[in-house]
Amino acid sequence: MFSEYMYGEKNMSEHDITLTVNNTEHKLVIESRRLLIHTLRDELGYTGPNVGCESSLCGACTVHLNGSAVKSCTILAVQANNADITTVEGLAQHGTLHPIQSSFQEEHGLQCGYCTPGMMMTALDFLKHHPNPSRDEIREGLEGNLCRCTGYHNIVNAVESTAKKLAEISPGGAA
Ligand code: FES
Numbered sequence: 001m002f003s004e005y006m007y008g009e010k011n012m013s014e015h016d017i018t019l020t021v022n023n024t025e026h027k028l029v030i031e032s033r034r035l036l037i038h039t040l041r042d043e044l045g046y047t048g049p050n051v052g053c054e055s056s057l058c059g060a061c062t063v064h065l066n067g068s069a070v071k072s073c074t075i076l077a078v079q080a081n082n083a084d085i086t087t088v089e090g091l092a093q094h095g096t097l098h099p100i101q102s103s104f105q106e107e108h109g110l111q112c113g114y115c116t117p118g119m120m121m122t123a124l125d126f127l128k129h130h131p132n133p134s135r136d137e138i139r140e141g142l143e144g145n146l147c148r149c150t151g152y153h154n155i156v157n158a159v160e161s162t163a164k165k166l167a168e169i170s171p172g173g174a175a
């Protein structure tokens, strides 16, 4: 798929970039100061990643950039030129929830849900490197993501459950 978005006349502070988001390529003309989170949400309509602190503290904006979890409020869109990005919208396939989504649902790992997209993207990257984590390791792996609602207990349950599901799907736990 291909989509194109441009706003205004290009000037010296603007750049042509290409972002592939959830397997869809987007070509944009973007200001050099524009953050990736705002580009994803406002220019491209991927509103799954949320804006919380805009200062790398809360993790609500976390997406995968070339396969690794990053806080998209800490990256300029121009720095992500030619990158493959996955947002929470890219997890479900053909209407079927990703195991981490079904686990958060089953374990009641959310209340308001504001932190949830970022939690899930961080947890998946964590599980790639820790396919069979202890509860303490899960808590440590998620320490860069803040939740003001749940007390984290059910989030840890959800990540534990996801690890088990992924191990059944693919021994070794690839997310
Ligand atoms: S909005 Fe990016 S870390 Fe809080």
Ligand code: FES
Residues within 6 Å of the ligand: 109, 110, 111, 112, 113, 114, 115, 116, 146, 147, 148, 149, 150
């Ligand atoms: S569920 Fe509300 S901030 Fe985490």
